[in-house]
Amino acid sequence: SRYRVKVTALCHRALAWVLRLVRGRVCVRSTHAFVFSQCTHGNADSILETFDLYGATQPSLCIGPKIGEALDEVVRRVCPSRVLELGMHCGYSSVRLLRLLPPAGRLVTVELDPLTAELGEEIILVSGFKHSQFQVVTCSSNESIPTLRPFIKPDQGTSEGFNLVLMDHNPQQYLTDLLALEKEELLCPSGCSVLLIHRDRRAESLGEIVDYIRAKPDCYCIKTELQFMTEVLFQKESTEVNMDQKV
Numbered sequence: 001s002r003y004r005v006k007v008t009a010l011c012h013r014a015l016a017w018v019l020r021l022v023r024g025r026v027c028v029r030s031t032h033a034f035v036f037s038q039c040t041h042g043n044a045d046s047i048l049e050t051f052d053l054y055g056a057t058q059p060s061l062c063i064g065p066k067i068g069e070a071l072d073e074v075v076r077r078v079c080p081s082r083v084l085e086l087g088m089h090c091g092y093s094s095v096r097l098l099r100l101l102p103p104a105g106r107l108v109t110v111e112l113d114p115l116t117a118e119l120g121e122e123i124i125l126v127s128g129f130k131h132s133q134f135q136v137v138t139c140s141s142n143e144s145i146p147t148l149r150p151f152i153k154p155d156q157g158t159s160e161g162f163n164l165v166l167m168d169h170n171p172q173q174y175l176t177d178l179l180a181l182e183k184e185e186l187l188c189p190s191g192c193s194v195l196l197i198h199r200d201r202r203a204e205s206l207g208e209i210v211d212y213i214r215a216k217p218d219c220y221c222i223k224t225e226l227q228f229m230t231e232v233l234f235q236k237e238s239t240e241v242n243m244d245q246k247v
């Protein structure tokens with residue numbers, strides 16, 4: 001009967017919700033415990049391999065090796081001195097980023113959940129990175145953004161603003177956070193790559209932010225669109241001015 005179909009559907013949804021909840025909770029502690037006990041401490045590549053080993057058999061929220069390699073390519077090309085990550089989780093993508101930064105490179109990584117932030121920070125330290133190279137900010141992305149200005153003070157040879165932003169926290173928050181980053185003038189005006197991760201393999205989940213980017217061709221362009229990651233280039237300084245300066 002219709003009633004029975006409805007009850008069954010409701011039960012399936014409730015079960016899926018409970019599984020998501022349980023797996024989500026278990027994931028952080030068990031990922032951390034596995035990586036911490038199985039990796040070679042002080043070796044970033046071993047940490048990443050151990051995360052990948054865990055993710056091959058257990059549910060995991062880490063970007064994993066496939067998106068990770070696409071991320072590596074961008075980091076190698078951009079060679080950023082200031083990186084912002086929204087959604088640190090257990091530190092997998094943070095370690096991937098940190099191991100490719102130039103010596104003066106710094107990472108700020110934001111994580112909403114305090115336990116996750118604590119365990120993720122430990123993994124980054126176990127990988128061999130120092131607090132002089134990275135900073136974990138434990139709060140929501142929208143709370144963190146107005147506090148980030150001190151992190152982008154230019155040192156010798158570095159530019160003002162983040163050169164790379166990785167968004168892997170909550171796609172519904174991507175546009176709001178991009179607008180806040182613009183408002184706070186945190187994106188490097190001479191060029192900033194904003195990487196939007198979309199795990200459901202459909203860029204449609206990015207509809208709003210992509211519409212916004214397309215409507216502002218003077219400062220944004222979509223550089224690459226992969227199945228699971230879109231790279232947006234922000235540039236505010238006019239290239240004409242640069243050309244004039246060169247002449």
Ligand SMILES: C[S@@+](CC[C@H](N)C(=O)[O-])C[C@H]1O[C@@H](n2cnc3c(N)ncnc32)[C@H](O)[C@@H]1O
Nearest residue numbers: 061062063087089092093111112140141168169
């Ligand atoms: C998909 S995971 C990130 C995975 C990570 N980039 C990696 O590859 O290891 C998303 C993380 O973002 C966090 N998160 C969700 N919404 C957030 C928000 N608004 N601000 C900051 N962190 C958020 C979640 O707690 C979760 O740990």
